[in-house]
Amino acid sequence: MGLQICYSLLFALDVRFLPEFSQKCVCGVVYKKILILGNGGSGKSTLACQLKQLTGWPVLHLDSIYWETGYAHARRDVFINKVSDFCKKEAWIVEGTPMPGLEYRVSMADVVVFIDAITIRCLARIIKRWFFSFCFRKSDLTSCPALKLDWKSLRWVCSFNKRIRPKVFEAVGSGKQVDIVLLRGKLDTRLFLRSFISM
Numbered sequence: 001m002g003l004q005i006c007y008s009l010l011f012a013l014d015v016r017f018l019p020e021f022s023q024k025c026v027c028g029v030v031y032k033k034i035l036i037l038g039n040g041g042s043g044k045s046t047l048a049c050q051l052k053q054l055t056g057w058p059v060l061h062l063d064s065i066y067w068e069t070g071y072a073h074a075r076r077d078v079f080i081n082k083v084s085d086f087c088k089k090e091a092w093i094v095e096g097t098p099m100p101g102l103e104y105r106v107s108m109a110d111v112v113v114f115i116d117a118i119t120i121r122c123l124a125r126i127i128k129r130w131f132f133s134f135c136f137r138k139s140d141l142t143s144c145p146a147l148k149l150d151w152k153s154l155r156w157v158c159s160f161n162k163r164i165r166p167k168v169f170e171a172v173g174s175g176k177q178v179d180i181v182l183l184r185g186k187l188d189t190r191l192f193l194r195s196f197i198s199m
Contacts, residue, residue, distance in 0.1 A: 032091040083104070
C-alpha cells in the first residue's frame with residue numbers, strides 16, 4: 001500500500017530564520033517515508049499518530065529513544081544506530097527534532113513535514129500535555145524533559161524559532177533535494193491529511 005499526495009511545498013532558503021516556501025502541484029507522488037519536524041508542543045506526535053491511522057505504517061517518536069533521565073540523552077552513536085535500523089523499513093513515519101543525525105533522516109525521507117506553530121500555541125500544548133501526563137501517567141515519553149514543565153523546557157520552546165529553527169532548515173537544505181510540506185495551522189493539517197489517498 002502507498003499513499004498519494006496531491007500537493008507539495010518545496011523548500012527555499014531566502015529570508016533570515018523565517019524561510020519562505022513555494023507551492024507546487026505534484027499529483028501522483030507517493031510518499032512512504034515521512035519525517036515530521038517542529039517545535040516542542042507543535043503537534044508532531046499527534047500528526048504522526050493520525051498518519052499511522054491512515055497508513056498502518058510504523059511510527060518512531062525520537063524523544064522515546066533520545067532522552068534517558070532528566071536532561072541526559074542517549075549516546076550519539078547509539079541513538080543514530082537505532083534510527084538507522086528503523087529507517088531501513090520499506091515505509092515509516094519519524095517525528096522529532098533532535099539534531100544528531102538530522103541530515104541522515106532527511107536523506108532517507110521522501111518528504112519532510114514542518115509544523116510551523118506559533119510559540120504561544122506550543123506552550124499551551126506543553127502545559128496541557130504535562131497536566132495529562134501528571135494526572136494520568138499515560139505518556140510513553142516519561143523521560144522526555146518536555147513533560148517536566150520546568151524553566152529549561154519552556155526556554156527551549158520559546159527560543160526554538162530563533163535558535164533551533166535556522167539549524168533545522170540548514171540541515172534540511174544541505175542534503176538531497178526533498179519535498180517539504182509546511183503546516184501553519186489546523187486547516188493546513190486537515191488538508192494535508194485529506195490529500196492522502198489509499199492505493
